[in-house]
Amino acid sequence: MYIPTFDDVLAAHERIKPHIRRTPVRESHYLNELTGAQLFFKCENFQEPGAFKVRGAANAVFGLDDDQAAKGVATHSSGNHASCLSYAAMLRGIPCNVVMPRTAPQAKKDTVRRYGGNITECEPSTTSREDTFAKVQAATGGDFVHPYNDPRVIAGQGTCSKELVEQVDGLDMVVAPIGGGGMISGTCLTLSTFAPETRVIAAEPETADDAYRSFKAGHIIADDAPKSVADGLLVPLKDLTWHFVSNHVSEIYTASEQDIVDAMNLIWKHLRVVAEPSSSVPLATILKNPDAFRGKRVGVIITGGNVDLDKLPWNQ
Amino acid sequence: MYIPTFDDVLAAHERIKPHIRRTPVRESHYLNELTGAQLFFKCENFQEPGAFKVRGAANAVFGLDDDQAAKGVATHSSGNHASCLSYAAMLRGIPCNVVMPRTAPQAKKDTVRRYGGNITECEPSTTSREDTFAKVQAATGGDFVHPYNDPRVIAGQGTCSKELVEQVDGLDMVVAPIGGGGMISGTCLTLSTFAPETRVIAAEPETADDAYRSFKAGHIIADDAPKSVADGLLVPLKDLTWHFVSNHVSEIYTASEQDIVDAMNLIWKHLRVVAEPSSSVPLATILKNPDAFRGKRVGVIITGGNVDLDKLPWNQ
Numbered sequence: 001m002y003i004p005t006f007d008d009v010l011a012a013h014e015r016i017k018p019h020i021r022r023t024p025v026r027e028s029h030y031l032n033e034l035t036g037a038q039l040f041f042k043c044e045n046f047q048e049p050g051a052f053k054v055r056g057a058a059n060a061v062f063g064l065d066d067d068q069a070a071k072g073v074a075t076h077s078s079g080n081h082a083s084c085l086s087y088a089a090m091l092r093g094i095p096c097n098v099v100m101p102r103t104a105p106q107a108k109k110d111t112v113r114r115y116g117g118n119i120t121e122c123e124p125s126t127t128s129r130e131d132t133f134a135k136v137q138a139a140t141g142g143d144f145v146h147p148y149n150d151p152r153v154i155a156g157q158g159t160c161s162k163e164l165v166e167q168v169d170g171l172d173m174v175v176a177p178i179g180g181g182g183m184i185s186g187t188c189l190t191l192s193t194f195a196p197e198t199r200v201i202a203a204e205p206e207t208a209d210d211a212y213r214s215f216k217a218g219h220i221i222a223d224d225a226p227k228s229v230a231d232g233l234l235v236p237l238k239d240l241t242w243h244f245v246s247n248h249v250s251e252i253y254t255a256s257e258q259d260i261v262d263a264m265n266l267i268w269k270h271l272r273v274v275a276e277p278s279s280s281v282p283l284a285t286i287l288k289n290p291d292a293f294r295g296k297r298v299g300v301i302i303t304g305g306n307v308d309l310d311k312l313p314w315n316q
Numbered sequence: 317m318y319i320p321t322f323d324d325v326l327a328a329h330e331r332i333k334p335h336i337r338r339t340p341v342r343e344s345h346y347l348n349e350l351t352g353a354q355l356f357f358k359c360e361n362f363q364e365p366g367a368f369k370v371r372g373a374a375n376a377v378f379g380l381d382d383d384q385a386a387k388g389v390a391t392h393s394s395g396n397h398a399s400c401l402s403y404a405a406m407l408r409g410i411p412c413n414v415v416m417p418r419t420a421p422q423a424k425k426d427t428v429r430r431y432g433g434n435i436t437e438c439e440p441s442t443t444s445r446e447d448t449f450a451k452v453q454a455a456t457g458g459d460f461v462h463p464y465n466d467p468r469v470i471a472g473q474g475t476c477s478k479e480l481v482e483q484v485d486g487l488d489m490v491v492a493p494i495g496g497g498g499m500i501s502g503t504c505l506t507l508s509t510f511a512p513e514t515r516v517i518a519a520e521p522e523t524a525d526d527a528y529r530s531f532k533a534g535h536i537i538a539d540d541a542p543k544s545v546a547d548g549l550l551v552p553l554k555d556l557t558w559h560f561v562s563n564h565v566s567e568i569y570t571a572s573e574q575d576i577v578d579a580m581n582l583i584w585k586h587l588r589v590v591a592e593p594s595s596s597v598p599l600a601t602i603l604k605n606p607d608a609f610r611g612k613r614v615g616v617i618i619t620g621g622n623v624d625l626d627k628l629p630w631n632q
Contacts, residue, residue: 309581
C-alpha cells in the first residue's frame with residue numbers, strides 16, 4: 001500500500017490546475033452569528049462537474065502515461081466520482097468506462113453520458129458490481145480509478161485544503177463530510193504537513209455512522225447498506241483512507257437526517273449556493289456541537305452541488 | 317435632477333467597500349456550450365443580504381452627514397431594497413423605516429426586521445403607500461432613499477459593473493435585468509466611461525415589458541400592475557433611470573414566464589447558485605436570441621438570490 005505524501009499533493013496540484021477551478025470561499029455573517037464561529041465555506045460545488053471529486057479524478061487521468069491513457073480509465077460508482085472521472089477523461093480525450101447499478105438515478109446516468117462516459121449497468125449488489133466491473137476492465141484494459149482508496153485520488157483531493165489554507169489565514173480546524181474517506185484523507189494529508197496546527201474534523205450522518213464507530217473502535221467497521229439523505233456518504237472506509245482517519249482525524253461528529261436537511265436549507269438560503277445533502281453534514285454537526293466550534297476559525301468544505309431540483313428534501 | 321457621474325461611482329466604491337462584498341464571477345462550460353457565448357456571471361446574490369441593492373443602499377446610508385444620519389433613512393419597498401437599506405442602516409447603527417404593503421410575503425418582512433428595520437404597513441395601493449410614507453417621513457425625518465430613482469443609489473449600483481470589468485477582460489456586452497432601471501442605469505453610467513466599447517443590454521419579462529415598450533416608443537410608458545414570476549422587475553422607469561436607458565442601452569430583450577423559469581433552473585443546476593427569477597431573465601433572453609450573443613464575451617449580472625425555497629417555480 002503506497003501512502004501518498006504532501007509532495008504528491010504538490011505534484012497533483014501542478015498537474016490538475018489547468019483542468020479544475022480554484023473555487024472561491026464564501027462567508028455568511030448570518031451563519032457566523034448562528035454558530036458563534038467564523039465559518040469559511042470552500043465551494044467545491046462550483047467545480048464544472050459539481051464536486052471535489054474532479055480533483056482526484058483529474059490527477060489520476062492526467063498522470064497516466066500515453067500507453068495506459070490510450071486504454072482509458074474505468075470505475076464503479078453511482079455518484080459524483082463517475083461523472084467527475086468521465087469529465088476528466090473527456091478533457092484528456094480518452095475512454096472512460098463506468099459500472100453503475102441499473103437503479104441509479106437517470107440524472108446521474110445522463111451526466112456520465114454527457115461527459116462521454118460508457119455505462120455498463122449491473123444489479124444493485126456488491127457481487128454483481130464486482131463481476132461486471134471485472135468483465136469491463138478485462139475487455140477494455142482501462143486503468144481502475146477507485147473512488148477513494150487510491151493514492152492518486154487522495155493526493156488530488158488534498159489540493160482542496162491546500163487552496164483553502166492559501167485563501168484563509170489561521171484556520172483552527174477544517175470540517176469535511178466522511179463517506180469512504182477520500183476527501184478527509186486528502187485533507188489530513190495536506191494539513192498534517194502544510195498547516196499542522198489546523199485540526200481535521202469529520203462529519204457523518206447518524207444513520208450511516210460506520211466511520212464514527214470505526215474511529216471509536218480502532219478498526220474498520222463496514223455497514224452493509226446504510227441509508228441517509230446524504231447519499232454520497234454511504235460507502236465504507238478502506239485500508240488507505242483508514243490510515244489517514246485513524247492517524248490524523250481529531251474527531252468525528254454525527255448529525256440526524258433532519259439536522260442535515262435543516263443545514264442544507266440554511267446553506268441554500270444564506271450562502272445562496274446549491275449544496276448536496278452530503279455537503280450539508282458539516283454545518284449540521286457544527287450547529288449540533290456549538291461548544292466545539294464557538295470562537296474558532298473553521299473551514300467547511302462544500303463538497304458538491306449535484307441535486308435533483310425536482311425532489312428537494314424539504315418538499316418531501 | 318442631478319445626473320450622477322463616473323466620479324460618483326468611484327467615490328461610492330471607496331465609501332461602500334468596507335460594507336459590501338466584491339462578489340465572484342462564475343463560469344459554466346455547459347452554459348457556454350449551450351449558448352455559444354462566453355458567459356461571465358457576476359454573483360450579486362452573494363452579497364450578505366442577497367442582492368446588488370446593498371451597493372446603492374450603503375452608498376446612500378454612509379454618505380449621510382451625522383445630523384441626517386441620526387434621523388435615519390426611510391423608503392417604501394416590498395423587495396430587496398427594503399432589506400438592503402435596513403442592512404446598511406444596521407451597519408451604520410441608524411434607524412430605518414420601511415413602508416411595506418400588508419400583503420408582502422412574511423419572509424420579506426422577517427428579513428427587514430432581522431436587520432432592525434421598522435415596518436409600517438400600508439394597503440397594497442399607490443395612494444395608501446404614498447400617504448403612509450408621507451406620514452412616516454414627517455414623523456421620523458428619515459432621509460428618503462428611493463429604490464432606484466436616486467443618484468446615490470444609481471452610483472452605488474454602478475460599482476457592480478466596475479468590479480466586473482476589473483475581473484473580466486474584453487467584455488463585448490453586459491446583460492442585466494430591468495425593472496425600475498437602477499442596476500441598468502448604474503451599468504450604463506460605469507461602462508460609458510470605464511469600458512465604452514462594452515454594450516449594455518437589458519432583459520425584461522414579456523409580461524412586464526414596460527421598459528421595452530418605453531425604449532421603442534422613446535418615452536416612459538408605465539404599466540399599472542404588471543405580473544411576472546420575476547417579482548423584482550414590476551416597477552416602472554422614472555426620469556433619472558429613463559435618462560440612462562434612453563441614452564446608453566443598446567437593446568432590450570424580453571422573455572416569457574416559462575423561459576425565465578427554465579433559465580433559473582439551468583442556473584441552479586449548472587452554476588449551482590441560488591438565483592431569483594428576476595436574476596434569471598438575462599440568461600433567458602440570451603437563450604432566446606442566440607445570434608445576438610454567439611461568439612461574444614458576455615457579462616451577466618445575477619442580481620439577487622432571495623427565494624422562497626418552499627415555493628420554487630418548477631414545483632408549482
